[in-house]
Amino acid sequence: GTARKERAPMHGSSDERTRTGMSPESLKRAFVDSMFYVQARYWEVATPHDLYMAAAYTVRDRMLERWIRTAETYRKADARTVCYLSAEYLLGPQLGNNLINLGIVDSARQGARDLGIDLQEILDQEPEPGLGNGGLGRLAACYLDSLATLSIPAIGYGIRYEHGIFDQKIVDGWQVEDCDLWLTNGNPWEIPRPLLRYPVRFGGHTEPYTDEHGRFRVRWVPELDLYGMAYDTPVLGFGNDNTNLLRLWHATAGRSFDLQAFHKGDYYGAVNAKVGAENITKVLYPNDEPEVGKELRLKQQYFFVSCSLQDMVRVHLQHAPNLEGFHERFAAQLNDTHPSIAVAELMRLCLDEHGMDWERAWEITRRTFAYTNHTLLPEALETWPVELFGRLLPRHLEIIYEINARFLDELRMRYPFDPERVARMSLIEEGPVRRVRMAHLATVGSFAVNGVAAIHSELVKSTVLRDFHELWPEKFHNITNGVTPRRFIQLSNPDLCGIITDLAGPGWARDAENLRTLEPHADDAAFQQRWQAMKRAAKERLAARIREATGAVVDPQSLFDIQVKRIHEYKRQHLNLLHIVALYHRIKQGTDSDPTPRTFVFGGKAAPGYFMAKLIIKLIHSVAEVINRDPEVNQRLRVVFVPNFNVKNAECIYPAADLSEQISTAGKEASGTGNMKFSMNGALTIGTLDGANVEIRDAVGHENFFLFGLTVAEVERTLAEGYRPWEYYRSHDELREVIDLLRSGLFSHGDPDLFRPLTDSLLQHDPYLLLADYPAYVEAQARAGDAFRDPAGWTRMSILNAARTGFFSSDRAIREYCRNIWQVEPMPVSLAAGNGSVP
Ligand code: GL7
Known part of the structure; x- marks a missing residue:
């Protein structure tokens, strides 16, 4: 020392x-x-x-x-520290x-x-670190940026995937996945910490024993152990001197583990075991809104959670003799249910490794964690078969059973005549296959639960966690998502940055509410000109990029109508396509009334096993092929698909958008964050009353937003009344003609069957109500097209969108987490104040 x-x-x-x-x-x-x-x-x-x-x-x-x-x-x-536990960080360059x-x-x-x-x-x-799938992982990255910028002591814990999200190639209009190799040429930003290693164990069995004080205890005798090694990446704040830590865990085989196998004389067995251990951090699961119950995925989750909690315990014990007060030192945020096994792991550490009694351990655990829900989609709510869980984590399953037994006792006391409610709330789903409900574990084991947009948080309370909300109403919060203006304005849109800085001074990037200084200039002709030049330059940059990536030539004068996000039926890229085909059809029929030239830009990856999503990508390419080469149409319409949508490409795309497509079925998109990035960069939104769209529309003014579509209540009613998409098809002439065109083989070189799965799904079930929303969507698109022909009016709306979206800065979101959930205070760092030593 x-x-x-x-x-x-x-x-x-x-x-x-x-x-x-x-x-x-x-x-x-x-x-x-x-x-x-x-x-x-x-x-x-x-x-x-x-x-x-x-x-x-x-x-x-x-x-x-x-x-x-x-x-x-x-x-x-000895500062109170936020630990953000996330299986994904989509950092970008x-x-x-x-x-x-x-x-x-x-x-x-x-x-x-x-x-x-x-x-x-x-x-x-x-090469970008693509350690995430989409919005959820990018949100974690924005939050790291804001935590550092707000001087909040924080550590991001996660997994150092050797291969992040796959690279998307397009071959003949189809998505082809290619392995992401972000580490092959070395990663200069990370600092390996070979001495910071923790053992992580799997399998085996548990056995009871009596400790030296005569107390009943349980010992876990695992079958397999390996190590998690830390790799640290510094995360700079903006406009201050704080620099936080992102600590990602890499799996390696343990030495003891090798020796055991070697002692048995089984050299190849030992080598195999080593390979098996290292597989845990090999690759990110590429599913947006995951649904697969894959064993390796549960291993990944437990692996990184266990390393992170052991690391937190180590830090705590530098300041304290035991785990008392652990919850005062740390607030641990569960980014979705992916890390929710942390509830059982912290219990295990307290009980088995630190000899604490149950009540005390439970008190500390429940006061440590808070849980963010990011989706209501039933197929995305994580559950694990009890059999698999018990085989991998026998001790944790016992602990979960004990948490559940005590919880159910409480419920029975409170609702003595309502066994159905008790069964609904159980941590275990009873059925032919019994399953552990991770969202219930996270909710019971946390002191706070939040949704990610106002409407989403209400739906969390009234649907998936309704019973829990009735039991603990004060536990539930809303924190509307946010995005960092440093990356998504300052870095990606330097011209806009210049405009804002000239008006508002350089402070706006730390206080996005200052974007409001743009507002009084919305009608100023000279200012409008500068704004249009900024947009124009961004569109030219994107046009050049598109040409480079796809060979397609697009006109920067046209309306850039953009939908970039993961491909998913609920996000309804195919609704966008129905509109495009309608415009094409009108031009061919000579019935067109919207002469606004448009460039439709798509981008996004499909989960490799998601057939419909991949077919949507093929359909985008097929429609593009027909439209772009038809001289009768291609002066007015162009369709392009930007391959491999990732953070780097996104930075080039948001600034270039005139119109932002946020057209999910109401009630399905928890928040969305791309919607925020677009409007901050002066795009107008065409969107439904879903996720954060609702708040964006309120913020920018209803007259500056193209709203359409059923509300959540109307969606529910429509489905409850027995939705028959076929009837919309029958009664709406243009809609019928559009769908018939898709079924005609026009877009598939004469093969009428290629897109059948899509059109059949729309006509027979249409679970995302495209046909019900189609007329309103096409009508809203016509309003947008008309508005674009009035440059001054459009520019005014564009300016007002950027001016009024300061609320959607991740700094605001993080301030709310700090105040309403974590109870942590800033701890500014001063370079000058240090004693100058570099130990
Ligand atoms: C998501 C939601 O789908 C998305 O609407 C939200 O903005 C994001 C961040 O809160 O979280 N949930 C989810 O599972 N993924 C998301 O992007 C993958």
């Missing part, structure tokens, strides 16, 4: 500053040094990847003082974001230019 401190070099000396300073000069010098000392390359042979790596190390060096000072500050202050948060974009650009390098080319080299 002290001896080390005295010998520590002064960090802040002029030597240090030359090495880690932020001027173009020192950046340049450090970059050249990194090329030599880290990449071991000289200029003449340096590849673009070498340039990227040298730049990344140069930037990472500049993050470390903040990071270390932050760790020191939090530790000294790091370099550009870190330059922004360090405030050195201009220095870096200057330094690069001096060396004859274009900064953008370096940025383009970065």
Whole structure:
């Protein structure tokens, strides 16, 4: 301790500053040094990847003082810490974001230019860490950014997948999955912590024993153990000096484990076991709204939760003699049910490893966790077969049974004449296959439960967790999602950033409510011109990207009508297609009344096993092929599919949108976050009253939003009354003609069967009510098309959308979590205040 401190070099000396300073000069010098000392390359042979790596190390060096000072500050202050437990973090490229948060974009650009390098080319080299599927994983990444920016002591815990979300290729209009290789060329942002390893065990059995105080205890005798090793990534705040930690766990076989097998003389068995252990963190499950009960998935969940809780316990015990007060040191957020096994694991740690009694352990556990629900889709509510659960985690199943027995006793006392309610609320679903209900475990084991948009939180209370809400009304909250304006405005839309900064000053990126300073300028002609130029430039950039990626040529003057998100029937990309085919049909019939030229842009991945979603991708390509090559139509309509929608592509797409498609069936999209990114960048929304659309519409003004479609109540009523999509088909001429076109083989080289599964599903069941919403959608689209022909009116609406969406900053969301759920306070870090030591 002290001896080390005295010998520590002064960090802040002029030597240090030359090495880690932020001027173009020192950046340049450090970059050249990194090329030599880290990449071991000289200029003449340096590849673009070498340039990227040298730049990344140069930037990472500049993050470390903040990071270390932050760790020191939090530790000294013994600060209450948020632990965000998430199976997914869809971070996106790091370099550009870190330059922004360090405030050195201009220095870096200057330094690069001096060396004859274009900064953008370096940025383009970065493979993105796609450790998430979609909205849920990206939300976790936005929240890390905001936690650091708001100076909240926080750790993100997750899984270091060797392969993140697959790369999407398109072959003949079909999605083909390719393995994501984000780690193959090295990841400069992570710091391996080989000494930070925890054992994680699986299988085996439990046995009772009596401890030295004569107390009854249970011992878990596992069959298999392995280790989780930490890889740390620093997460910079913006406009402050705080730098938080993202700690991702990598699975490796344990040494003891190897030795056991070796001792049995089974060399190949040992090697196999090692491979098996390392499989746990091999690959991210590519299902948006997961439904598969795969054993490896449960292993992943338990693996990362166990490592994270052991890590938290280690930290706690540095300050305290036992686990008392654990819940005061940490607030642990369960990002959906994926980490909800944490409830049983913390109980196990308290009971079995730290000798605590049940009541005390339960008290601490329930006061540690809070749970966010992200979906109401019945197929996405996680349950695990009891048999599988007990085979993998026998001790946890026992603990869950005990939690349940005590909970059900309470319920029976409270509702003595309502056994059905008690059965509904049980942690175990009884049936031919008994299953553990993870949402119930999370709800019972948490002090707070929240939904992710106002309407969603109401639906959580009235549907999936209704009985729990009746029991514990005060436990339920709403925190409407948010997105970070640093990545989704400042980084991705520099021209918009310039406009806002000129009006509002640089502070807006820390206080997005300042976007309101745009509002009084909405009708100002000169300002409108600047706004249109900004939009135009973004559309040109996207057009160039589209041309590069697909060969398609699109006109930046046309209305850019964009739907990018995971492909799912409830999101209704095919409703968008029905409208496109209707426009095509009208032009061919000569009955068109909407002469607004449009470019329809789609993007999004389908889960590899989701047949309908893959067929929708094929249909988009098929419709595009017919429309784009028909000279009678292609001056007015173009359809493109941007392959491999990911964070990097998204950054180029949101700023270029005129119209944002948010057209899910009401009640299905918990919140959406793409909807926020679009309107912040001045797109108008065409959307249903679903998820955060409701709040976006209220915020931007109803007159600046193209609303259509059934409400949640109307959807319920329609389905309850026995919905017959066939009748809409029969009675609506244009709708019938559109569907008949899809069935005619026109879009499938004469094969009338190709899209049959889609059209049959629509005509026979249509569970997402496309046909019921079709007339209203087409009518709203006509209003949008008309509005676009009035540039001043449209630009005014565009400006007002951007001006009024400050509420949807993830900073606001995180402030609400801090105040209403976590009860944590900011702990600002000051570089100046440190003693200058770098131990
Ligand atoms: C999701 C919801 O579908 C989405 O509406 C929401 O914005 C997001 C973040 O809260 O969470 N739930 C879910 O399971 N996935 C989502 O994107 C994959």
